[in-house]
Amino acid sequence: MDKQKIKNTHENIIIGGGIVGAGVLRELSLRKEDTLLIEKGDFSSQTSQSSSKMLHGGIRYLENFDFALVREALKEKKTWTELAPHLTKQEMFYIPVYKESKWPLFFVRIGLFLYDLLSLFKNPKRRVLNAKQTLKDLPQLNSKNLRGAGVYSDAVVEDSKLALECIYDSIGPYSSAINYAEVESVEKEGELWKIKVLRTLNNKEETYYSRNLIFATGPFTDQLLKKLEVKWEPKMILSKGSHIWLSKGSLELGHPxxxxxxxxxxxxxxxxxxxxxxxxxxxxxxxxxxxxxxQASEEEIKYLIDVLNQYFPNSGVGKDSILSTFAGVRPLVAEGSKERGKVSRQHKVFSPEKNMYVVVGGKYTTFRVMAEDVVKRMFKDQGRPFKRDLSLAPLKKKSVIGMYPRESKITEEEVKKIISEEFPKTSEDVIKRRLSLLYPDELQLSNSQIEQMINDFRSDN
Ligand SMILES: Cc1cc2nc3c(=O)[nH]c(=O)nc-3n(C[C@H](O)[C@H](O)[C@H](O)COP(=O)(O)OP(=O)(O)OC[C@H]3O[C@@H](n4cnc5c(N)ncnc54)[C@H](O)[C@@H]3O)c2cc1C
Structure with missing residues (x-):
């Protein structure tokens, strides 16, 4: 083998640097496995930055009797609120119930009990409120036909930052990761996979080799495997979800x-x-x-605003309350003819060819289990023992900027630290994912100044 080929050969290559790829990288690095992760854009720049930013069991999956999934997700929620308290927060969520609601109050009461049961009663205390108590906590809420509210606990998460921290945690003697590197072709060369990659910022081609190849490409899986001519039956149902960010003060809201x-x-x-x-x-x-x-469409934005106006008719929430919007695609795996909203969020691991693994489905909340399952399957095929729960170790390296709100404005020193420690390649990588900034005036640096700082850092290193 020539020198370059030796340098570019790894035991494992992961394609996809969202939360699942980041989780798989961490699993393998904790097992001291030589691994490279390759991501087409910036790390966590697709679905894993476009979620509803909740670590949750998924209270509505109880309706589908998806108890195993809810139990697993509740366990993982607890795990990550303990392992990453700087990026997560437990909150009490309110479900207001009206005369005409699909879930009446007694149904909500049973649902909340089941939810707590599945968490082995480790959630903070659930409650059911009457209408008067509900309005005391949520004074702007529509009072007409209000019956009360169910109150239960789930968690919120800084989604792109947790994925980034899993990558920072992994990089070291055994593992590495490259962003802005698109996998363009995959073929077998002897016992190895030969992987051609385009470095999208400078249009350079590179070739990597690995014994094992793992796809953690979320909703892109079917399209990518078709392009790469892998033996694969399409399995994904593509379902778009959009969000809006409203400016603070546009609703008086103390609780999710x-x-x-x-x-x-x-x-x-x-x-x-x-x-x-x-x-x-x-x-x-x-x-x-x-x-x-x-992108979020006008129709979707109107739909969300209409729901808000139904619940908060006097708030004056409208299009001018919107700070920004975003959209993502759920990585759902097809299951017969089930309705989109009812498709299970369980994940699946496939091995379409020898030493090739594909992990699909799942939720952000369950990424650690997805990562364990794909590595476990690979070890099993290799006849190696697999030890669970190594990834319950705390994350070693924290993001420079954690959760908001924070007391002071972001400083130039902090941006410099991000550039030198967190692998951004563009100003968007800094602003959108490392800072997760919604109010641009909180940063006294322009995009071009940040680009310049990135270029200066890269030419010095
Ligand atoms: C609207 C919405 C709301 C959601 N809300 C929640 C929630 O609140 N809680 C929850 O638990 N889950 C939620 N989910 C689900 C969750 O976001 C996803 O399950 C999770 O983010 C998927 O992560 P992933 O790593 O599989 O995919 P992704 O984050 O999409 O990562 C796949 C990566 O593969 C890369 N890739 C693709 N092709 C190539 C190539 N050729 N070469 C290199 N890289 C490539 C992509 O660039 C991408 O970064 C939500 C999903 C959506 C859409």
Whole structure:
């Protein structure tokens, strides 16, 4: 083997640097496995930055009797609130109930009991409030036909930062990760996979080799495996979800809420990052649509605003309350003819070819279990023992900027530290994912100044 080939050969290569790829990298690095992660854009720049930012069991999956999933997700929620308290926060969520609601109050009461039971009663105390008590906690809420509210605990998370921290935690003697590197082709060369990669910022081609290849490409899996000509039957149902960020003060809201909608869905309204996150929608996408650059549509924005106005009729929330919007695609795995909203969020691991693994489905909350399961399957095929729960170790390296709100403005020194320690390549990587900034005036640096700082750092190193 020539020198370059030796340098570019790894035991394992992971394709995809969202939360699942980051979790798999961490599993393998904790096992001292030589591994490289390759991500087309910035790390965590697709679905894993576009979630509703909740670590949750998924109270509405109880309706589908998906108890195993809810139990597993509740356990993982607890794990990550303990392992990453600087990026997560337990909150009490309110489900207001009206005369015409799909879930009446007694149903909510049973649901909350089951939810607590599945968490082995490790959640903070649930409550059921009458209408008067509900309005005391949520004074702007529509009082007409209000029956009360269920109150239960779930957690919020800084989604892109947790994925980034799993990557920072892994990089070291055994593991590495590259961003802005698109996998363009994959073929077998002897016992190794030969992987051609395009470095998208300078258009350079590179070739890597590995014994094992793991796809953690979320909703992009079917489209990518088709392009790479892997033996694979399409399995994904593409379902778009959009959110809006409202400026702080546009609603008087001390608690996150779960709003039941007229079309039998639920919308989350979550005070977070010194703003209010509202979402999500649910829209079927054609399997061939371009899902790398999806945006919230006018129709989806109107839908979310209409739901808010139904619950908060005197708040004056409208389009001018919106700070920004974003959209993502759920990585659902097809299960017969089930309705989109009812498809299970359970994950699956496949091995379409020898030494090739594909992990699909799941939720952000369950990424650690997904990562364990794909590595376990790989070890089993290699006849090696697998020890669970190594990844319950705390994360070693924290993001420079944790959760908002914070007391002071972001300083130039902090941005410099991010550039030198957190692998951003563009100003968007800094602003959107390392800072997660919603109010641009909180940063006294322009995009071009940040780009310049990145270039200066890269030419010095
Ligand atoms: C609207 C919405 C709300 C959600 N809310 C929640 C929630 O509140 N809680 C929860 O638990 N879950 C939630 N989810 C689900 C959760 O966001 C996803 O399950 C999770 O983020 C998927 O992570 P992933 O790593 O599999 O996919 P991704 O984050 O999409 O990562 C896949 C990566 O593969 C990369 N890739 C693709 N092709 C290539 C290539 N050729 N070369 C290199 N890299 C490539 C992509 O660039 C991408 O970064 C939500 C999902 C959506 C859409």
């Amino acid at each position: 809420m779960v709003l039941q909608t007229k079309d039998n869905r639920v919308i989350f309204v979550i005070p977070q990052r010194d703003a209010i996150l509202v979402g999500t929608t649910e829209k079927a996408l054609d399997p061939n649509s371009d899902i790398f650059n999806i």
